[in-house]
Amino acid sequence: xxxxxxxxxxxxxxxxxxxxxxxxxxxxxxxxxxxxxxxxxxxxxxxxxxxxxxxxxxxxxxxxxxxxxxxxxxxxxxxxxxxxxxxxxxxxxxxxxxxxxxxxxxxxxxxxxxxxxxxxxxxxxxxxxxxxxxxxxxxxxxxxxxxxxxxxxxxxxxxxxxxxxxxxxxxxxxxxxxxxxxxxxxxxxxxxxxxxxxxxxxxxxxxxxxxxxxxxxxxxxxxxxxxxxxxxxxxxxxxxxxxxxxxxxxxxxxxxxxxxxxxxxxxxxxxxxxxxxxxxxxxxxxxxxxxxxxxxxxxxxxxxxxxxxxxxxxxxxxxxxxxxxxxxxxxxxxxxxxxxxxxxxxxxxxxxxxxxxxxxxxxxxxxxxx
Amino acid sequence: xxxxxxxxxxxxxxxxxxxxxxxxxxxxxxxxxxxxxxxxxxxxxxxxxxxxxxxxxxxxxxxxxxxxxxxxxxxxxxxxxxxxxxxxxxxxxxxxxxxxxxxxxxxxxxxxxxxxxxxxxxxxxxxxxxxxxxxxxxxxxxxxxxxxxxxxxxxxxxxxxxxxxxxxxxxxxxxxxxxxxxxxxxxxxxxxxxxxxxxxxxxxxxxxxxxxxxxxxxxxxxxxxxxxxxxxxxxxxxxxxxxxxxxxxxxxxxxxxxxxxxxxxxxxxxxxxxxxxxxxxxxxxxxxxxxxxxxxxxxxxxxxxxxxxxxxxxxxxxxxxxxxxxxxxxxxxxxxxxxxxxxxxxxxxxxxxxxxxxxxxxxxxxxxxx
Numbered sequence: 001x002x003x004x005x006x007x008x009x010x011x012x013x014x015x016x017x018x019x020x021x022x023x024x025x026x027x028x029x030x031x032x033x034x035x036x037x038x039x040x041x042x043x044x045x046x047x048x049x050x051x052x053x054x055x056x057x058x059x060x061x062x063x064x065x066x067x068x069x070x071x072x073x074x075x076x077x078x079x080x081x082x083x084x085x086x087x088x089x090x091x092x093x094x095x096x097x098x099x100x101x102x103x104x105x106x107x108x109x110x111x112x113x114x115x116x117x118x119x120x121x122x123x124x125x126x127x128x129x130x131x132x133x134x135x136x137x138x139x140x141x142x143x144x145x146x147x148x149x150x151x152x153x154x155x156x157x158x159x160x161x162x163x164x165x166x167x168x169x170x171x172x173x174x175x176x177x178x179x180x181x182x183x184x185x186x187x188x189x190x191x192x193x194x195x196x197x198x199x200x201x202x203x204x205x206x207x208x209x210x211x212x213x214x215x216x217x218x219x220x221x222x223x224x225x226x227x228x229x230x231x232x233x234x235x236x237x238x239x240x241x242x243x244x245x246x247x248x249x250x251x252x253x254x255x256x257x258x259x260x261x262x263x264x265x266x267x268x269x270x271x272x273x274x275x276x277x278x279x280x281x282x283x284x285x286x287x288x289x290x291x292x293x294x295x296x297x298x299x300x301x302x303x304x305x306x307x308x309x310x311x312x313x314x315x316x317x318x319x320x321x322x323x324x325x326x327x328x329x330x331x332x333x334x335x336x337x338x339x340x341x342x343x344x345x346x347x348x349x350x351x352x353x354x355x356x357x358x359x360x361x362x363x364x365x366x367x368x369x370x
Numbered sequence: 371x372x373x374x375x376x377x378x379x380x381x382x383x384x385x386x387x388x389x390x391x392x393x394x395x396x397x398x399x400x401x402x403x404x405x406x407x408x409x410x411x412x413x414x415x416x417x418x419x420x421x422x423x424x425x426x427x428x429x430x431x432x433x434x435x436x437x438x439x440x441x442x443x444x445x446x447x448x449x450x451x452x453x454x455x456x457x458x459x460x461x462x463x464x465x466x467x468x469x470x471x472x473x474x475x476x477x478x479x480x481x482x483x484x485x486x487x488x489x490x491x492x493x494x495x496x497x498x499x500x501x502x503x504x505x506x507x508x509x510x511x512x513x514x515x516x517x518x519x520x521x522x523x524x525x526x527x528x529x530x531x532x533x534x535x536x537x538x539x540x541x542x543x544x545x546x547x548x549x550x551x552x553x554x555x556x557x558x559x560x561x562x563x564x565x566x567x568x569x570x571x572x573x574x575x576x577x578x579x580x581x582x583x584x585x586x587x588x589x590x591x592x593x594x595x596x597x598x599x600x601x602x603x604x605x606x607x608x609x610x611x612x613x614x615x616x617x618x619x620x621x622x623x624x625x626x627x628x629x630x631x632x633x634x635x636x637x638x639x640x641x642x643x644x645x646x647x648x649x650x651x652x653x654x655x656x657x658x659x660x661x662x663x664x665x666x667x668x669x670x671x672x673x674x675x676x677x678x679x680x681x682x683x684x685x686x687x688x689x690x691x692x693x694x695x696x697x698x699x700x701x702x703x704x705x706x707x708x709x710x711x712x713x714x715x716x717x718x719x720x721x722x723x724x725x726x727x728x729x730x731x732x733x734x735x736x737x738x739x740x
Contacts, residue, residue: 076647078448079478108449111479111643136614151677152668164606174609176602208671225596232546232680235665236534239544243658244506244648250661271641273481277446278614288613291620295605298522301578307521310602 004333005325010350012037014340015052021343022059024066028091035090035121038128040326043317046186047122049328053335054256055088055119063262064088064118070095078107081245082114086263089120096270097126101135104272113240114268115247119256124177124311126270127165131173134281136273139163142241142248142266144255147181148221150231153208155221156250159184160237167275168292169285175311180234181222188214188222241267325352374703375695380720382407384710385422391713392429394436398461405460405491408498410696413687416556417492419698423705424626425458425489433632434458434488440465448477451615452484456633459490466640467496471505474642483610484638485617489626494547494681496640497535501543504651506643509533512611512618512636514625517551518591520601523578525591526620529554530607537645538662539655545681550604551592558584558592611637695722 012033019029032055040048058064068085070092080099084092096112103110123139130137143158159179166174183202191198192214200210203217211217224230242249248265256264275284296307321327328336333347340347382403389399402425410418428434438455440462445451450469454462466482473480493509500507513528529549536544553572561568562584570580573587581587594600612619618635626634645654666677691697698706703717710717 074648077477077479079643079647081648107447107477109447109479109481109641113648149665149668149677151670151674152665153671154669156665156668162603164602166606166609174605176599176606178596178599178602182596204671208674225599226548226552228678228680229546229548229595232534232548233532235544235680236536236546239536239658239661243654243661244643244645246649250664271479273449273614275614277449278444278451278483279616284613288609291609291613294620295519295522295526298519298526299524300521301523301574304521304578307519308598310598310605 003327003329005321005327005352006350007325007352007356008037008041008322011040011049011326014336014345014347014350015049017345018052018056018339018343019059021345022056022066024059024088028066028088031094032088032090032121035093035125037326038125039122040328041318041321042122042124042314043321044122044124044314045329045332046184048332049336050332051119051121051256053339056339058118058256059088061259063259063264070114072099078103078110080110080112082112084114084117084266086116086118086265089118089266089268090125092117093120093126093268093270094129096268097129097137097139097272100137100270100272101130101133104135104274108274108277110270110272112270113245114270115242115245115265116263117247117266117268118264119266120268122177123161123163124165124175124314127163127175127177128173130272131165131167131175134167134275134285136167136275137163137165138269138271139165140237140241140269142238142253142268144253144264145251146185146222147224147231147234148204148208149235150224150228153204153206153221157224157231157234157238158253159222160234160241162233162237166288167285169282169289170292172309172312172315174288174292174309175315177311178225180224180230180237182225182230183222185218185222188217192218237269240269245269325356373697373699375691375697375722376720377695377722377726378407378411378692381410381419381696384706384715384717384720385419387715388422388426388709388713389429391715392426392436394429394458398436398458401464402458402460402491405463405495407696408495409492410698411688411691412492412494412684413691414492414494414684415699415702416554418702419706420702421489421491421626423709426709428488428626429458431629433629433634440484442469448473448480450480450482452482454484454487454636456486456488456635459488459636459638460495462487463490463496463638463640464499466638467499467507467509467642470507470640470642471500471503474505474644478644478647480640480642482640483615484640485612485615485635486633487617487636487638488634489636490638492547493531493533494535494545494684497533497545497547498543500642501535501537501545504537504645504655506537506645507533507535508639508641509535510607510610510639512608512623512638514623514634515621516555516592517594517601517604518574518578519605520594520598523574523576523591527594527601527604527608528623529592530604530611532603532607536658537655539652539659540662542679542682542685544658544662544679545685547681548595550594550600550607552595552600553592555588555592558587562588607639610639615639695726 015033145155385403515525
């Protein structure tokens with residue numbers, strides 16, 4: 001059964017309207033809507049409008065200071081720190097990303113840490129914005145505890161993602177967005193719901209033993225990628241986002257879904273590089289596109305249809321969803337409809353007509369990779 | 371059977387003398403010796419004096435331009451590029467690291483790319499130097515092809531390491547040094563020599579199928595950590611070290627052991643951060659030490675004796691080897707002795723007396739973590 005599809009523009013308007021009616025300044029509401037729909041467009045449902053209900057809940061219960069503005073609390077040369085003021089994470093994220101790009105234009109590189117922030121959506125959102133300005137961006141964020149240190153049994157680090165965007169003279173660009181855990185808790189919960197076992201390298205149970213039982217895994221901890229290597233990377237992300245910024249680190253980062261502590265105190269880090277300081281941008285964009293094409297042309301394993309560039313699958317999905325509308329799960333739609341009713345926003349305006357198609361992805365855009 | 375042990379200072383002198391007699395400037399010979407013995411002290415034999423014979427071979431056959439000086443070819447604000455001039459890698463690495471630290475002191479962060487370099491030893495060498503100056507350092511290097519893109523069967527990326535050093539008010543500091551592959555080719559070769567099978571997640575055979583046979587694995591490709599995530603990280607390292615610096619990338623990076631291409635054309639990237647721009651350094655060092663102690667105090671899996679901080683095992687080994695001498699494999703010693711004979715250097719001066727102990731690690735140094 002195929003899911004109902006929704007218009008990108010209509011969905012953004014709905015999310016913006018709901019947030020605005022909940023008290024968020026219009027421009028901030030637009031940023032948050034943009035970041036959530038970015039994820040849905042790319043097929044990353046876990047970071048899309050599925051998060052809107054919990055954002056609203058935290059706004060309504062005063063756990064997000066939606067009237068605050070992020071404040072620049074330190075600026076020295078090419079480094080800066082932004083206090084997110086417990087505002088919606090995407091607001092601080094957007095401001096920090098823009099500041100990092102500005103510093104990079106001036107100094108070649110710019111590093112901006114953010115403390116006292118909240119869940120800021122998909123890291124790829126910021127990386128892609130930078131890429132659109134022909135800049136490189138590294139994005140880190142800490143997150144609520146989920147991963148134990150190697151040898152431990154208790155969650156300490158978040159899934160602490162690392163995202164990197166690098167522009168190329170082709171679409172898609174390089175857009176890596178990865179958790180430092182092998183998988184997300186959401187995928188384990190989904191396996192449980194479906195009555196399936198999980199791979200043995202996903203998680204440990206509460207006693208610290210490997211498990212293929214999703215219920216036991218949810219009582220335990222997620223495993224980092226590459227064993228002690230991923231543990232080291234998760235710790236690095238936590239240090240940069242939590243300790244360097246003077247914010248919260250490790251288990252002190254609050255859950256998005258629990259009410260204690262009241263503030264999540266998430267930290268982020270943005271590192272921008274201005275490629276033009278190294279060579280004419282057109283030269284880099286062309287060289288990098290050739291490099292990506294060479295990788296795609298490498299000989300493949302039996303049964304493999306194509307070699308994907310990081311972010312390419314999501315880019316393909318985005319083109320499809322822009323053309324045909326964004327498919328949303330009925331459970332998510334029901335939650336958004338409930339919010340729309342509460343805030344007097346018409347959800348129906350975003351639903352695609354069954355025969356609707358906005359444009360032909362084949363004739364739009366820039367040269368594809370393959 | 372226990373291995374003969376060698377004095378740190380004596381070994382450094384021997385390596386320096388051999389390199390100097392081969393024509394390398396004394397200060398550069400000292401840097402290379404320092405980097406190799408650093409690895410042996412930490413028990414990372416693969417990056418220690420075991421590399422000296424191939425360094426010498428490349429010097430003697432004119433594949434390393436040992437008389438050249440690295441040249442700063444770009445300097446704009448907080449970013450710079452160094453041309454390694456095909457000199458020994460550690461020479462360019464040391465210069466780039468120092469320059470990155472200098473830029474970070476001025477701008478808060480400093481990013482220095484290096485092109486036209488060679489094998490530069492263990493990344494941890496540079497990260498530790500920065501930590502000793504209470505600075506953070508990220509070190510990347512590309513390397514000869516070993517890993518296929520996910521879905522591919524032909525080596526394209528090197529094991530492209532990522533190292534990160536972060537100072538703490540305790541020893542050891544945080545010192546992560548990891549390849550983006552699950553393992554090194556050397557470990558597979560060792561399994562072959564011992565007649566052992568290898569874990570199924572280490573490598574693919576030449577047809578792109580998983581294998582536990584080390585001989586088949588050596589004909590194939592190494593697997594990256596975390597599947598497509600490690601592939602993305604290996605590509606990121608290659609882009610930063612190869613494409614951004616204007617140097618060689620992917621399979622164009624030459625092997626250390628083969629003679630074609632003549633120059634390896636390795637690229638590196640150093641990113642330094644001056645913590646003091648964010649807070650008083652003593653505050654960070656103390657907060658970070660507390661954080662590390664909390665991680666070590668986390669509850670452990672059954673059978674786990676302790677939770678290790680990245681770099682802690684190697685630090686412990688270093689203290690042991692500083693106290694008791696560095697144990698070296700007879701096969702490595704035989705090669706070094708051959709070089710000593712050729713260059714008229716007395717190897718015997720470095721051998722420890724059987725009862726020798728240089729100091730008691732328990733009474734030296736700064737407060738241990740545990």
